[in-house]
Amino acid sequence: MEDTENFLDTVLSNEFDYGTGVWSSVNDKLSIRMNSFGEYETYIKKEKEVFTEYELDSLKEVNCLLSQFNETDLGKELFSEIESINYDSRIGYFQNLYIGHVAEGEYRKNASSGGFGTWIFTELLRLGYIDSVIHVKKSTNSDKLFEYSISKTMNDIIQGAKTKYYPVELSEVLKIIKTTPGKYAVIGLPSFIMELRLLSKQDTNINDRIKFYIGLVCGHQKSTKFTDLLGWQCGIKPGDIQSIDYRKKLDYGPSSSYAVEVQGLVDGKMETVVKEMKQIYGGDWGKGLFKVRASDFSDDVMNETADITLGDAWLREYTKDNKGNNILVVRNTIIDEIIQNAMAEGRIKLTPTDSDTIQRSQMSHYRHSQDELGYRLYKLNKKKKWIPTKRIEPSKDISFARKRIQDLREKYCELTPIFFEKAMELDDFEYLKKQLRIYDLEYSFFYKLIDLNRKIGRAFEILNLKNRKS
Incomplete structure (x- = not known):
């Protein structure tokens, strides 16, 4: 290269x-x-x-997949000298680990999960650590729904609440930061935070002005077509969507069951449609419909170079609370002090936890992004294609069923945009489902096979235990 x-x-x-x-x-x-x-x-x-x-x-040197620095190297440089710092190879450096939610105000109500994404920004602003927030908000341009913006007030920050499964980029806000002195905090996915950290090693303005990096856990990035997919199934065709809430909380069921709310034009009239995600084709995150391909080559599950990482507490003991809870991986001393003080004041409700529980909350994510990344690298290597240098080596050492699931995910990523484009041309959403049906059947079969093998293995464990006792 x-x-x-x-x-x-x-x-x-x-x-x-x-x-x-x-x-x-x-x-x-x-x-x-x-x-x-x-x-x-x-x-x-x-x-x-x-x-x-x-x-x-x-x-x-500012690209996640090309730089000589990986997340472990950069994490060590950023955090290893902090007193009482801990390290876990799967979540990176950390001072404290928590699970819980914001108790004060309406942060939790207005969030996709426990409310900490917005809350930590408002606390940093209120306490004078920052004067500006770089986050994703509704776009002022008609050609896109969301974009990175800069907010300076509590009210503007609150407008950026909620998860957006929509592509955004940083070029315009970076121009502002370079020419406008200030104390900024930024929020982003692992690739965004890592590349900003790498950029800060080259650019003194970025290094001096971005004071805090807030990281999100995210399985993969989506294209705009994922939004079109959701809207179309709500009766609002691609091009007619005006706004969308990807994670509308329901008053019933676990927090893992949520809806999508879409507003847009239907026969020339503005309509708002709410539909449960489980009723929507493509709601299975594991299939990766409209996944940005580069996402398949990230092994950074816990946004290891962020000052604090926020994610969903996908644990049965927490998802039963349909209002939502966050996992928190805290690496920055100032942020940890803010959290400790707010806990003492009863403004936030957090339970200290351990690294095993944090990992368990993102079990599927770890399986795809770390345990099975080696197989995706192996496939590229076998085809004599260039592969990025990752912390995980190319390997084919996974089960046949898991290999087939990885193969199918690759097919979904490759073919879904092509089939969807044709479906739009035909004005026939069912065309997409028909074209993907054979892959859906095979995908379902291998998951059932894995589940059956797990049950059989568990049955043998119980039988052996009984035999030992007898």
Whole structure:
């Protein structure tokens, strides 16, 4: 990857591009745009543009998949010298681990989960640690639903509450940060936080001005077509969606059962439609419909370079509370002190926990992003394709059933955008489902097979235990 041609073929083909917008802030020969599949991609502004070796090295060093620094290296640099710091190879460095929710105000009510994403920003602002927040809000542009924005007041920060399964990029806000002194906090997915951390090693303005990095746990990034998929099944066709709540809480059932609320035009009239996610085709996160391909090559489950990582407490003992709870992995001393004080004051309800419980809350995520990443790397290696250097080595050492599930996820990622585009052309949503039906049947079969093997294994364990006792 030492020349421009290989650089383009390998990365800017979009197979390994997270679309964060960081690259275009490093080199003005590059820009970012949304492609026809609804994913952000980096592109070269002029044809036959020549990059110097120094420029290429600078670009590589701010990319998650190309940099010589991985999350372990950077985490060590950021956090290892903190007094009483802990380390776990699967969650990174941490001072304290918690599960719970915000008790005060309406943070929890207005959040997708326990309310900590918005709460920590308002606390940092209230206490004077920051004066600006970089987060995702409803877009002011008609060509997209959401975008990264900068907020300076409590009310503006609150408007950025809730999870958005929608592509965003940082290029415009980075321009503002570079030219506008201030104390900023930013929130983002693992690839975004990692690339901002890498950028801060090159750019003194970014390093000096972004004071806090708030990380989210996320299985994978989505294209805009995922939103179209949800809206279409609510009766609002692609292009007619005005707003969407991806995680509308229900008054019944566990917190893992939620709805999508879509507002848009139906026959020229504005309508609001609410539908439970379990009733929507594509609601199975594991299939990865409209997944951004680069997401398959991240092994950073717990956003290891963030000052605090927030995720959903996907644990049976917590999901029974349909109002939602967060897991918190705290690495920053100031944030830990803020949390400790708020706990003492009864403004937040948190239970200290351990690393095993944190990992258990994201069990499926770990299985895909770490345990089975080696198989995806192995497949690329076998095809003589370039593979990113990850903390996990290429390997085919997983069960046949899990291999087939990985193969099928790759097929979903590759084919769903193509079939969906044809379905839109035909104005027939059922076309998509018909084309994917054979993959759906096989996917379901292998999960049932895995479940059966698990039950058989458990039965033998119980039988052996009884035999030993007798």
